[in-house]
Structure formats: structure tokens, C-alpha cells
């Protein structure tokens with residue numbers, strides 16, 4: 637997997653507004669927010685996309701969902717509602733080749749997404 641901007645954020649080589657961090661993952665505000673709350677949750681393990689996940693990543697993914705829930709509560713969108721998005725591959729709209737979960741909330745979100 638090639639180096640991405642998210643690897644640099646994990647290593648603190650470029651700044652990000654971090655809202656949660658532990659040994660397995662990092663959560664930080666998206667630089668181009670699409671909603672009042674727009675946080676990215678990423679594993680520190682360099683996994684390129686959802687397509688690269690394997691069975692051995694199951695515990696890590698379970699942990700990430702718990703972190704997503706924690707961040708949604710911390711950002712005060714748990715009660716009003718929020719959306720979790722994973723863009724995968726070119727037509728899926730993935731622009732950074734490091735697996736990431738978007739947490740979007742703080743406004744009414746349209747459905748279906750474009």
C-alpha cells in the first residue's frame with residue numbers, strides 16, 4: 637500500500653483536529669466538512685479499502701464500530717441521528733486509499749446519496 641495523507645496524519649507529520657485516539661485508531665475532523673459534524677475514523681493499520689479487509693481484521697473492525705459510537709456521542713449527534721459512510725474504490729467515491737469511516741451529522745441528511 638502506498639503512502640497517503642492519512643499516514644502522515646497518524647504520524648502527526650501534518651496537523652488534524654483529533655477528537656479521539658487509541659493504539660488502534662484515530663478520529664479527526666474532515667478538512668472539507670459536508671455537515672456540521674464530519675469526523676473520519678481510521679485504523680492505524682494501513683488497510684487500503686474495504687476490499688482489502690480480511691478475517692483477521694474482524695476484531696479491529698469491531699473496535700472501530702465502538703469508537704464510531706463513542707465519537708457520535710462525544711460530538712452530540714447520537715440522539716439526533718447520524719450517518720456512517722465508507723466510500724470504496726473509484727466509483728464508490730474513495731479519494732484517499734486508506735480505509736476510513738465518515739461520521740456525518742448535525743443536520744437532516746438527504747437520501748439516497750448522489
Ligand code: 5GP
Pocket residue numbers: 641652653664665666667668669676722723729730731732733
Ligand atoms: P473519501 O472521498 O476517500 O471517502 O474521503 C476522504 C476524505 O478525506 C474527504 O472527505 C476529504 O475532505 C478528507 N481529507 C483529505 N485530505 C485531508 C486532510 O489532509 N486532512 C483532513 N482532516 N481530511 C482530509
